[in-house]
Amino acid sequence: xxxxxxxxxxxxxxxxxxxxxxxxxxxxxxxxxxxxxxxxxxxxxxxxxxxxxxxxxxxxxxxxxxxxxxxxxxxxxxxxxxxxxxxxxxxxxxxxxxxxxxxxxxxxxxxxxxxxxxxxxxxxxxxxxxxxxxxxxxxxxxxxxxxxxxxxxxxxxxxxxxxxxxxxxxxxxxxxxxxxxxxxxxxxxxxxxxxxxxxxxxxxxxxxxxxxxxxxxxxxxxxxxxxxxxxxxxxxxxxxxxxxxxxxxxxxxxxxxxxxxxxxxxxxxxxxxxxxxxxxxxxxxxxxxxxxxxxxxxxxxxxxxxxxxxxxxxxxxxxxxxxxxxxxxxxxxxxxxxxxxxxxxxxxxxxxxxxxxxxxxxxxxxxxxxxxxxxxxxxxxxxxxxxxxxxxxxxxxxxxxxxxxxxxxxxxxxxxxxxxxxxxxxxxxxxxxxxxxxx
Numbered sequence: 001x002x003x004x005x006x007x008x009x010x011x012x013x014x015x016x017x018x019x020x021x022x023x024x025x026x027x028x029x030x031x032x033x034x035x036x037x038x039x040x041x042x043x044x045x046x047x048x049x050x051x052x053x054x055x056x057x058x059x060x061x062x063x064x065x066x067x068x069x070x071x072x073x074x075x076x077x078x079x080x081x082x083x084x085x086x087x088x089x090x091x092x093x094x095x096x097x098x099x100x101x102x103x104x105x106x107x108x109x110x111x112x113x114x115x116x117x118x119x120x121x122x123x124x125x126x127x128x129x130x131x132x133x134x135x136x137x138x139x140x141x142x143x144x145x146x147x148x149x150x151x152x153x154x155x156x157x158x159x160x161x162x163x164x165x166x167x168x169x170x171x172x173x174x175x176x177x178x179x180x181x182x183x184x185x186x187x188x189x190x191x192x193x194x195x196x197x198x199x200x201x202x203x204x205x206x207x208x209x210x211x212x213x214x215x216x217x218x219x220x221x222x223x224x225x226x227x228x229x230x231x232x233x234x235x236x237x238x239x240x241x242x243x244x245x246x247x248x249x250x251x252x253x254x255x256x257x258x259x260x261x262x263x264x265x266x267x268x269x270x271x272x273x274x275x276x277x278x279x280x281x282x283x284x285x286x287x288x289x290x291x292x293x294x295x296x297x298x299x300x301x302x303x304x305x306x307x308x309x310x311x312x313x314x315x316x317x318x319x320x321x322x323x324x325x326x327x328x329x330x331x332x333x334x335x336x337x338x339x340x341x342x343x344x345x346x347x348x349x350x351x352x353x354x355x356x357x358x359x360x361x362x363x364x365x366x367x368x369x370x371x372x373x374x375x376x377x378x379x380x381x382x383x384x385x386x387x388x389x390x391x392x393x394x395x396x397x398x399x400x401x402x403x404x405x406x407x408x409x410x411x412x413x414x415x416x417x418x419x420x421x422x423x424x425x426x427x428x429x430x431x432x433x434x435x436x437x438x439x
Contacts, residue, residue: 193363193429194362194430195429196364196366196428197429198393199377199393199395199414199425199428200428201396201423201424202396202398202418204398205250205422206250206421207421208252209233210232212234212317213233213403213404213420214267214269215230215415216229216269217229217408218274218410219272219409219411220272220273220410221274226244226245226246227243227255228242228245229243229271230243231264231267234264234317234403235263235317235318237264238263239259240257240260242254242255242257243255258289260276260287260289261287261296262281264281265279265281265283265308265320265321266279266312266317266320266322267404268323268324268404270325270330271291272325272330275291276288276289277330279307279321279323280299283301284306284320284321286332286340288340298340299340302321303342306320306321311353313352313355313371314354314355315402315403322358324359324406324407326409327361327409344383346386348365348388350381354369355368359406359407359414360407361407361409363382364381365380366379366380366391367381372397373397375397376392377393378390378391378392398418398423400419401418401419402416403417403419412426412427413427414427
């Protein structure tokens with residue numbers, strides 16, 4: 001068999017006798033002449049055995065063998081590459097799965113740590129307002145400076161922890177905060193009355209009952225006595241529920257139920273020194289009811305006091321008469337808690353119908369301008385000086401409708417019934433601290 005090799009040969013033609021003959025093994029298929037007179041021929045090479053000793057032929061065969069060997073090697077390499085590629089793909093998928101799991105574990109850890117540190121941060125925020133109080137302590141400036149430095153250091157540590165999670169031992173930090181909290185609370189026992197400066201919160205304790213109601217603890221009770229009383233609705237009821245602790249209140253574990261002898265009006269009730277004081281239904285009478293004996297200990301009609309929506313707060317609800325308690329005693333106006341005898345009356349000249357709610361702190365009456373969203377403490381009246389002033393102390397009416405707001409002197413907090421939610425507000429007071437040097 002002959003192989004066709006396309007070559008371009010240049011030859012000089014003198015005459016026909018010089019043509020290469022067939023006996024030499026080359027066959028001319030066509031010829032032509034270029035512009036310079038040179039011959040251009042197309043030839044067919046002779047059979048294989050005619051060129052077996054040709055050096056270029058041997059080189060060509062060697063090259064072909066090398067190409068074949070290379071092709072086989074490439075094929076083997078390709079198979080190995082395909083196998084390795086499948087293995088790498090499998091390992092890549094496994095690595096991605098592990099990476100996802102590690103990321104999830106890391107995110108969960110950071111979430112838990114962030115939550116713990118946020119709780120500490122909130123604790124620090126609660127302690128921070130007490131610093132201006134301590135600065136009034138004339139005889140212990142060095143201790144105050146120490147407190148301030150300790151809080152500053154803890155705040156810096158908290159900030160650093162938020163940036164680098166886990167850089168500080170959480171338990172040690174938590175114990176430091178608890179120790180500082182204990183020391184500050186011991187100092188609070190020396191505080192006298194103060195002026196309301198700020199209201200923060202609220203903290204939602206529970207969601208229960210109707211839109212209107214009242215709940216409270218006893219400001220005169222010992223620190224071990226943490227009973228909670230609950231009175232749902234503003235009228236047509238005589239049922240009071242008692243809970244042993246705040247935890248029981250949240251879990252709705254009722255320890256005792258009282259059936260009052262008279263229905264109540266409004267939500268302006270107060271528990272004071274073991275007794276409930278409330279406005280008797282459709283009257284201007286204040287009733288003192290003992291939880292211990294289950295009997296009415298005293299009743300007193302308040303002369304000229306409106307009732308049954310004659311002079312209520314802006315939200316209505318028969319809230320004409322509001323019984324309160326603070327550091328100085330119990331108030332509707334100011335009265336003796338044993339006999340309910342009225343000792344003195346003040347006319348604040350503030351319209352009851354324009355007030356959202358009110359509460360007493362240290363003998364000063366604080367009045368909100370609304371029971372709805374945007375409410376703030378707008379007006380205060382001092383019973384000590386018989387004078388008033390306009391204030392601007394906002395607070396967050398989270399659930400849009402306030403039907404009860406009372407101050408508890410023991411807890412230094414405001415108890416509120418906020419549209420079927422029982423909430424607590426923290427208060428910041430400007431105090432004057434009495435020392436042994438004070439007369």
